[in-house]
Amino acid sequence: MATIAYEPKRPNIASANVQLPAVRDYEQxxxxxxxxxxxTKAWFAALLVAMLCLALGISAWMYQIWGGLGVAGYNPPVxxxxxxxxxxxxxxxxxxxxxxSAILYLFRAGFRTTIYRAAEAMTVFAVMxxxxxxxxxxxxxxxxxxxxxxxxxxxxxxxFKSPLVWDVFAISTYLTISxxxxxxxxxxxxxxxxxRETNPLRKKILAFLSFGWRNTEREWRHFARAYLxxxxxxxxxxxxxxxxxxxxxxxxxxxxxHTTIFPPYFVxxxxxxxxxxxxxxxxxIRKWFNLRHYVTxxxxxxxxKLALATSLIVGCAYMVEFFIAWYGGVKAEQDYFWNRVxxxxxWAAWIMLTCNMILPLSLFSQQLRxxxxxxxxxxxxxxxxxWFERFVIVVPSLSHEYEPWQWTTYAPTWVDYTILxxxxxxxxxxxxxxxxxxxxxALAEVKEIVPPxxxxxxxxxxxxxxxxxxxxxxxxx
Amino acid sequence: xxxxxxxxxxxxxxxxxxxxxxxxxLGDVTVFTPTxxxxxxxxxxxxxxxxxxxxxxxxxAGCMFGFWIAIWxxxxxxxxxxxxxxxxxxxxxxxxxxxxxxxxALSTVAGLFIHAGIPRLTMMxxxxxxxxxxxxxxxxxxxxxxxxxxxxxxxxxGAVEVRGER
Numbered sequence: 001m002a003t004i005a006y007e008p009k010r011p012n013i014a015s016a017n018v019q020l021p022a023v024r025d026y027e028q029x030x031x032x033x034x035x036x037x038x039x040t041k042a043w044f045a046a047l048l049v050a051m052l053c054l055a056l057g058i059s060a061w062m063y064q065i066w067g068g069l070g071v072a073g074y075n076p077p078v079x080x081x082x083x084x085x086x087x088x089x090x091x092x093x094x095x096x097x098x099x100x101s102a103i104l105y106l107f108r109a110g111f112r113t114t115i116y117r118a119a120e121a122m123t124v125f126a127v128m129x130x131x132x133x134x135x136x137x138x139x140x141x142x143x144x145x146x147x148x149x150x151x152x153x154x155x156x157x158x159x160f161k162s163p164l165v166w167d168v169f170a171i172s173t174y175l176t177i178s179x180x181x182x183x184x185x186x187x188x189x190x191x192x193x194x195x196r197e198t199n200p201l202r203k204k205i206l207a208f209l210s211f212g213w214r215n216t217e218r219e220w221r222h223f224a225r226a227y228l229x230x231x232x233x234x235x236x237x238x239x240x241x242x243x244x245x246x247x248x249x250x251x252x253x254x255x256x257x258h259t260t261i262f263p264p265y266f267v268x269x270x271x272x273x274x275x276x277x278x279x280x281x282x283x284x285i286r287k288w289f290n291l292r293h294y295v296t297x298x299x300x301x302x303x304x305k306l307a308l309a310t311s312l313i314v315g316c317a318y319m320v321e322f323f324i325a326w327y328g329g330v331k332a333e334q335d336y337f338w339n340r341v342x343x344x345x346x347w348a349a350w351i352m353l354t355c356n357m358i359l360p361l362s363l364f365s366q367q368l369r370x371x372x373x374x375x376x377x378x379x380x381x382x383x384x385x386x387w388f389e390r391f392v393i394v395v396p397s398l399s400h401e402y403e404p405w406q407w408t409t410y411a412p413t414w415v416d417y418t419i420l421x422x423x424x425x426x427x428x429x430x431x432x433x434x435x436x437x438x439x440x441x442a443l444a445e446v447k448e449i450v451p452p453x454x455x456x457x458x459x460x461x462x463x464x465x466x467x468x469x470x471x472x473x474x475x476x477x
Numbered sequence: 478x479x480x481x482x483x484x485x486x487x488x489x490x491x492x493x494x495x496x497x498x499x500x501x502x503l504g505d506v507t508v509f510t511p512t513x514x515x516x517x518x519x520x521x522x523x524x525x526x527x528x529x530x531x532x533x534x535x536x537x538a539g540c541m542f543g544f545w546i547a548i549w550x551x552x553x554x555x556x557x558x559x560x561x562x563x564x565x566x567x568x569x570x571x572x573x574x575x576x577x578x579x580x581x582a583l584s585t586v587a588g589l590f591i592h593a594g595i596p597r598l599t600m601m602x603x604x605x606x607x608x609x610x611x612x613x614x615x616x617x618x619x620x621x622x623x624x625x626x627x628x629x630x631x632x633x634x635g636a637v638e639v640r641g642e643r
Contacts, residue, residue, distance in 0.1 A: 026511055026611030036521070040535075157550035161568050177582050184586060187595075192511075195606035211590075212597030214604050217521055219593040220513035225526035226589035233532070233585075240574060256490045445616045447512040452488040455635065 019449065020114075022293035026447050030192060033441045035192075036289045042283055043432060044195060050428040057422010060415045061136060069139040073412040078398045082416035085390040089273070090130035091171065091245055092266075092386060095238060096274020097123025098178055101185070102234035105227075111302035113449060114294045117442045118285065118435075119278050120182040125430040126176045126277070129423050152182035163219070163247040170244035177237055181230050187213050188223070188444040217387065244272040248396040255336035256397040259324060265317035269389060272310035275303060276382030281431065283376040285440060294441055297370045307382070309361035314389075318357060333401050340396040345411065349394050355385020479643040480504060480618040482603050482632030488516060489607020489615040491634035495520040497634065503627045504619030509608035528588040536577045543576030544569055603642055616642075 021260075023029060055450035064071050073081055097119040104112035135144045149158045149165055158165050191213035194206035213219060250262040286295040325337040341349045359381050368374045395410050434440075485491040491508070495517070498506050508517050547569040555563045590596070603616035615636070617627040628639045 030610055049493050159556075160547040160550060160572065161565055166568065168572045169572060171580045173575045176579060180582060180586055184589070192609045195609045209578070211595040212599075213595060214597070215509050215511055215608050217508040217510060217513075217517045218523065219595070220510065221518070221523055222526045222528050222589050224513055225528040229529060229532040229585050230582055233536070233582050235579045236574070240571075244571060273625050444512050446609075452514065453486055454489050456488045464482040 016306070019110075020294060020296070020446070023446070023450050025453065026450060027199065029195065029443060029446050029450060032291065033439050033443055033446070034193065034196065036285070036291075036435055036440050037437065039436055042288060043436065047429065047432045050425045050432060052428055053421050053425025055422075055425070057419050057425055060418035060422065064136075064139075064415050064419070065141065071413060071415045073410060073416050075408055075410050077401065077406050078395060078408060078410040080137075080394050080398060081410060082412045082420055083133045085387065085394050086420055087130050087133035087137070088245060088390045088394075088421065089387045090133070090427070091128045092242065092270035092273040092390075093277045094123045094126035094130060094174070094178070094274065095242060095267070095270035096278050097121070097126075098174075098181065098234050098238045098279070099271050099274065101181060102231040102238065105231045107236060109302070110449070111299045113445050114205070114291075114296075114299055114441050115186070115278060115282055115303065116445075117182075118282050118440050120178065120185065121431060121434045121438075121440070122274075122277060122281060123178045124175070124182055125427050125434070126274075127171065127178060128430065129427045131171065131175065132423065132426070161246070163251045166244045167248055168239045174237060174241045177230075177234055184223075184227065185442060186438060188215065189442060190441050191215065192443050197436045207386060214220070225338070234409065239267055242266040249397075254401060255330075255332045256321075256340070256393070259321065261317055261320055261324070265314070265321075268310050268313035268317065269356075269386060272307060272314050273382060273386035275307045275310065276379045276386065279375050279379035280383060283372050283379070285435070287372070289440075289443065294446065297372075300372060300375055301366070301369045304363050304375060308360055308363035308369075311356060311363070311382075313355035318353065321362050328364070336397065336400050340392060344399070345392060345396045348388050348395070352385050352388040352392050355381040356389060359385075366414055478603070479621060479624070479641070480603060480616055481624050481627045481639060481641050482605070482630065483615040483617070483628075483634075483636035484586060484605060484607070484638035484640075485615065485635060486611040487635060488514065488613060488635055491615055492516045492520045494615055494631050494634035494636065496629065497630055498615070498617060501626070501630065503623050503630070504617045507603060507616040507618070509604065509614030509616070511609055511611055511613075511619025512594045523542030528592060531584040532581050535587075535630060536581030538584075540577035542580070543572035543574070546576075547572045624629065 023032075028303065058463040072083070097116075100112050101116040104116070134147060135141045138144065138147075147168055149160075149168060151157045168465075187210055190206055190210040194210050195202060197203040197206055246262035246266035249257040250259060252258060282295055283300075286292050322337055325333045339345065344359070359378060362368045362378065399408050399410055400406070483491075483494060485494070491510075493507060495506055498504075499520070499522075506521065508521060510517055548564040551563045551565075557563075603614075603618075605612075605614055609613045615631060615632070619627055621641075624641050628641070631639050
């Protein structure tokens with residue numbers, strides 16, 4: 001086993017056309033990527049921690065069911081709190097997956113190839129997590145089916161003009177399409193696992209899940225067309241879902257909420273937070289599973305530029321909100337924003353501004369964009385900042401509406417925080433189980449960018465690979 | 478189903494074999510490839526995939542249903558608000574759009590399944606697990622009297638293994 005190091009002639013060629021010069025043939029792709037399916041001690045430890053967090057969250061939820069919603073931090077009129085904040089947070093996290101897999105696919109952005117599978121899985125599990133919070137929030141979870149739009153016994157249908165009904169349609173459609181998109185993309189990879197599997201039981205399960213996929217040209221032709229159209233309809237869906245979530249707020253006549261900037265502001269924020277979570281997940285994976293020559297610095301660099309762009313849009317939206325409040329001349333709106341930034345909620349607002357606006361400016365530095373450690377640390381700040389963005393949207397508005405009797409405070413209790421922790425446990429438990437069972441990097445798509453074997457030797461050597469890779473790739477023969 | 482399966486290590490060898498098989502008209506050719514390649518598409522010259530029609534018709538049906546359910550329920554039990562119309566087109570566009578995407582996408586997947594012939598219960602005639610790994614396969618479905626010629630042609634173009642299957 002030899003370790004190959006490439007010295008870059010140029011420091012940065014992050015572009016749509018990223019290459020994998022350290023990957024030589026299809027066998028190497030299969031062997032190295034499927035190595036993630038073998039459990040390690042670190043994987044078991046991480047799963048244990050995730051399940052422990054989930055158990056704590058479930059315990060807190062059971063306590064809330066026993067004690068009623070009063071054990072959470074609700075303080076009328078602040079009747080939307082941590083649960084709605086966390087719902088919007090997880091829906092936002094769920095955005096990057098379909099953005100990376102669908103929108104970047106349509107734009108032929110090469111850097112998506114090695115990160116989109118993790119992002120797609122992240123999307124599905126994030127939306128599954130988000131879906132729990134309206135149920136937790138209603139207090140009586142056994143009535144959850146009231147959220148589903150169907151008529152009552154007098155055939156009275158739900159109010160289709162209500163943003164909450166729009167939300168149910170949008171989120172359930174998004175979960176269905178994201179799951180479909182993930183699974184359809186997985187079919188050829190499951191077939192690869194099926195063909196490599198030696199355990200008869202697992203082989204049968206994989207044969208069932210791969211639907212008898214045989215890699216024929218005919219299958220690929222219809223697959224490519226279906227994938228293209230799925231990407232084409234998923235693209236406006238990505239943009240619509242968080243727009244609809246923003247309507248939950250923007251349709252209300254509440255200071256800070258009733259603004260036309262909300263849909264693009266929410267969409268940009270969702271993509272920003274989703275890319276943050278992609279970094280949180282993919283950087284440890286590439287390190288622990290020795291996949292640095294698949295998820296290269298060029299991939300991270302390109303994704304970091306996307307994070308920077310969305311951070312700038314979000315930062316611009318923050319500034320425009322302040323401007324509109326000042327320029328609009330509505331006293332309640334102005335008081336609300338003053339209270340948000342310099343008054344009662346200054347600490348939350350400044351956490352948001354620092355994490356989402358100021359720290360991401362570091363990504364203007366090429367050196368930091370290509371520093372995985374910094375990207376990972378920054379991604380944690382982005383996750384924190386985006387949770388606080390939703391806190392700043394939900395709580396200050398409800399605690400400072402038009403009438404003085406509506407001016408109050410809000411403090412989450414240990415129940416809120418524990419259920420929030422449990423949601424991370426739930427999300428990471430599913431993700432860890434996913435990476436143990438299915439390839440976290442798309443095998444078939446990576447093979448598309450690896451030169452095929454030809455009768456005459458291909459010129460795919462380190463010297464001929466444009467010297468894109470400044471990082472030492474994983475050890476391989 | 479009887480025929481000959483050629484197993485290739487190199488892409489260009491398989492492409493050349495397919496081109497000559499098409500010219501010789503020895504039988505229907507099925508190509509196995511670990512990843513989609515334009516070279517095979519040019520060699521096989523298949524008709525365009527009809528999957529796009531599933532998206533169009535499924536999407537239109539979904540869109541109409543989304544609008545219909547919202548409008549019908551509003552008129553079925555009218556809630557009169559300040560002389561406004563019972564059905565409100567602008568918010569109902571959300572339902573039209575969401576159900577368009579939902580039904581359109583699921584129809585597309587149905588189209589993929591129908592035309593790709595999956596789920597498939599039996600798959601092993603003319604297939605080798607190495608084709609999902611990195612090798613290429615060319616399956617020529619032909620009568621036994623043509624099998625020898627087809628096998629010879631596959632070998633001529635560099636097939637590392639040729640076997641008859643039924």
